[in-house]
Amino acid sequence: MEKTVTWGLCLQRDDKGEFFTLANRHFDKIDHYLGYLPSRFIEFFLENAGGRSVDILDLGAGVNLVSAKEICKKYGRKVRVTTIDFVVNKAIRPASVDRLQADAAHISLRDNVFEFIYAFQLLSYIQEDKQLEVIREMVRVLKSGGVALLDDSLPFETINHQLFESFGPVAYCIPREGNKSEPGQVVFGGPSITTMIIKEPVDQRMYGIRERIIGHI
Numbered sequence: 008m009e010k011t012v013t014w015g016l017c018l019q020r021d022d023k024g025e026f027f028t029l030a031n032r033h034f035d036k037i038d039h040y041l042g043y044l045p046s047r048f049i050e051f052f053l054e055n056a057g058g059r060s061v062d063i064l065d066l067g068a069g070v071n072l073v074s075a076k077e078i079c080k081k082y083g084r085k086v087r088v089t090t091i092d093f094v095v096n097k098a099i100r101p102a103s104v105d106r107l108q109a110d111a112a113h114i115s116l117r118d119n120v121f122e123f124i125y126a127f128q129l130l131s132y133i134q135e136d137k138q139l140e141v142i143r144e145m146v147r148v149l150k151s152g153g154v155a156l157l158d159d160s161l162p163f164e165t166i167n168h169q170l171f172e173s174f175g176p177v178a179y180c181i182p183r184e185g186n187k188s189e190p191g192q193v194v195f196g197g198p199s200i201t202t203m204i205i206k207e208p209v210d211q212r213m214y215g216i217r218e219r220i221i222g223h224i
């Protein structure tokens with residue numbers, strides 16, 4: 008990687024003037040912040056995999072691969088987890104995780120690989136003009152019928168227009184519908200900001216998963 012400077016948990020790519028924070032959240036924290044949608048989607052894909060393994064991508068995984076390792080431990084050999092991050096801690100070598108050191112805007116993988124992708128606390132660390140490239144890459148490597156989740160609020164109209172230009176009418180970015188409704192109402196997403204990207208053909212049963220009843224979760 009290019010010239011970098013680190014201090015505390017922050018890192019700067021000197022040549023590009025980019026700053027980002029290193030963090031290593033646990034999967035249960037990420038799952039909680041995203042309204043338990045990650046575990047519910049992983050379980051949905053496992054139930055419908057017909058014995059095949061489910062491919063998961065943790066994008067901007069964090070240097071110690073904490074969440075990715077925990078997913079492998081929780082779901083066993085039926086999941087294959089890949090991580091992508093700019094920064095890699097070479098002392099961590101988990102046998103269960105496929106690790107790629109890469110820029111999320113240029114993923115060196117073929118199209119249609121993953122049933123489920125999550126990017127937690129990634130996009131907010133990426134310059135606005137590059138965020139769309141990251142979304143496009145997420146959609147490209149997402150399998151048809153797959154789901155991606157982010158904890159960011161995005162300019163949906165622009166992004167959906169760009170996704171249409173790149174992929175045709177197959178991929179959509181769905182915003183969180185908000186938490187301001189009355190208790191007992193059904194809304195999409197978790198208690199925090201959540202954005203879901205889906206790639207057609209979507210299994211209609213997934214619509215039940217993305218909803219939650221306020222006051223229950």
Ligand SMILES: C[S@@+](CC[C@H](N)C(=O)[O-])C[C@H]1O[C@@H](n2cnc3c(N)ncnc32)[C@H](O)[C@@H]1O
Pocket residue numbers: 027028029030031032033066067068069070091092093094109110111112126127128129132133
């Ligand atoms: C705040 S941390 C979040 C880490 C982890 N997802 C978590 O929630 O604990 C942001 C991570 O994104 C990575 N990152 C930032 N920009 C990136 C890019 N363009 N491509 C790949 N990784 C990037 C950083 O190296 C850092 O590990």
